[in-house]
Amino acid sequence: MKRLVLAGGGHAHLNVLTTLAARRWPGVEVVLVSPYPRQIYSGMVPGWMAGHYRLDQCAARLEPLVAAAGVRFVEDSVVGIEAGARLIHTAGGEAIAYDLLSLDVGARVDTSCLAASGATLLPIRPLEAFVAGWEAYLEASRQRGRARLAVVGGGAAGVELALAARYRLGQLLGDGPAAVSLVVGSALLPGHGPAIARRVAATLAGQGVTVVAGYAAGDADGLLLDDGRHIAADCVIAATGVQPAPWLAASGLALAPDGFIAVGDGQQSVSHREVFAAGDVASRVDAPHAKSGVYAVRAGPVLAANLQRAAAGQPLQPYRPQRRSLYLLATGPKRAIMSWGGLAAAGAWAWRWKDWIDRRFMAQYDVGMSHAKESQA
Ligand SMILES: Cc1cc2nc3c(=O)[nH]c(=O)nc-3n(C[C@H](O)[C@H](O)[C@H](O)COP(=O)(O)OP(=O)(O)OC[C@H]3O[C@@H](n4cnc5c(N)ncnc54)[C@H](O)[C@@H]3O)c2cc1C
Structure with missing residues (x-):
């Protein structure tokens, strides 16, 4: 054997x-x-943050899968x-x-330059810690009646997280102030082509996310940029590069x-x-x-x-x-931007497409739920 x-x-x-x-x-x-006993699907996390999904819709439960596969699970x-x-x-x-x-x-996410941030530091990975941290931050923001959030990272994940956060905080706080900044380094969406970068920049501006060029380090009450500017923040989401x-x-x-x-x-x-x-x-x-x-x-x-x-x-x-590869970026409300080989297009149809692809992907791993449905039938 x-x-x-x-x-x-x-x-x-x-x-x-x-x-x-x-x-x-x-x-x-x-x-x-x-x-962990489940695998959270990152592609649906921005939709979960925005309030469009429950967390269990975005996670594959490993225990029923390993049982069906005859695999020993060491957690x-x-x-x-x-x-x-x-x-x-x-x-x-x-x-x-x-x-x-x-x-x-x-x-992993490289958070070394952000470690000194006095704000709540929320690295996007591990996703289990991130989802717990985001829920706690939403509750703290609700109690304070305001939010000043910064997302560090100008890639696709940073964009989606900033837009999801802006949308959700806007829903939560109503007329209360919800400031969201996105710190993008040298440029927004490097490697995605100018058409998508322009469209994403317009969407960020339209949704009230402030895009800041520059490299950030953590400081006592938020972020300090390499050109000396300061961003006050009560939470810093790190979507910086992988290591x-x-x-x-x-x-x-x-x-x-x-x-x-x-x-x-x-x-x-x-x-x-x-x-x-x-x-x-x-x-x-x-x-x-x-x-x-x-x-x-x-x-x-x-x-x-x-x-x-x-x-x-x-x-x-x-x-x-x-x-x-095809990218479908969730943009806060139930809309998305499609990027394919330098072409860009956006709309509610792109969100429906993304939603269909993501749900179909997750359905493959829904072993426990289909067993449960069968036993209820
Ligand atoms: C918010 C967000 C949105 C994204 N959206 C997209 C998208 O739309 N399209 C796209 O193509 N990419 C997207 N990405 C990138 C994508 O998430 C990653 O490229 C992808 O998750 C990599 O898959 P993986 O299987 O390598 O690792 P992961 O999905 O990270 O899975 C790693 C697994 O290993 C486990 N693990 C970790 N450490 C250990 C250890 N030491 N020992 C044992 N197990 C361990 C984890 O618990 C997890 O189960 C997104 C990323 C983020 C953060």
Whole structure:
């Protein structure tokens, strides 16, 4: 019997679990190590913040999935890998040996420059801590009757979070003041093309989000910008760039220049044939691409196929990530902006499209709910 350890319940591993639930792999014992009993889907988080979804609509429950897949679930975090000894270590003190290891633990947010902020600092990851922090901040704002929020990060996530926050705080506080600033570094939406950046800038202005160019550091009552300007804030949401977990550096696995696990065709580690990785934790050295959920989702089926093939000693299936991806950015009220290969368009139809895609995505992992519905019928 070979042991496959799945580290992290990320997008690609959800697909491995549903593949196993459809048909188990003979001769393979599977263990999932992940710190929470659910996987919150980041694509729906801005819609949840804005008040359009309940949290349970945006989260896949892992326990019913692992039960259906015949997988042992260890609710814990990986804190170390000894690739030479084929061992992982968990925060709870377990050492788990593996024959095959697959990593889908995502990435962290670099908040080092914001640590000195006297305002409530809310890093977007881990999402579990973020959702608890956002709920607490909404309640505190309701009691104060005002809000002064800053979002740091000019990428797609920062834009969506700022617009969702502005919309929700406006709903919550009515005529009370709700100031939202978005600090974007050198430019808004780098890498998305001028048409979408212009459209997003107009939407931010129309919704009352103040866009601030510059780099921010935390200070006693908010943020200090690199040109000396100050932004007073009672909450700072950090949607700054991604960075790898620090324990990867000591794992013995070959890393890409960005510090994430270097993988090649088939999502296999370039240094250790028994190790695979997908999603934000992996960097394809042969076909570099952005760290985004689209790539993590698309890698899922090939990862599942290749883990099964590796366990059976069969050749791996090659996989070429797509070059372009569709982005649908939620913009606060039930509207969205579509970005595809430099083209941009916006409207309520784009929100309905995004909502349909996201709900359909989540429905695949609704194993527990469909069981519950069947038993009620
Ligand atoms: C607000 C927001 C909106 C976004 N919207 C989009 C979008 O619309 N489209 C898009 O393409 N991308 C979007 N992204 C980016 C997207 O979220 C990430 O690229 C995607 O989540 C990466 O998926 P993943 O599977 O690599 O990791 P994750 O989704 O982060 O999953 C990682 C999993 O590993 C677990 N884990 C973490 N650490 C450990 C550990 N030490 N040990 C074990 N388990 C661990 C976590 O609990 C989690 O289950 C958005 C990001 C944010 C923040």
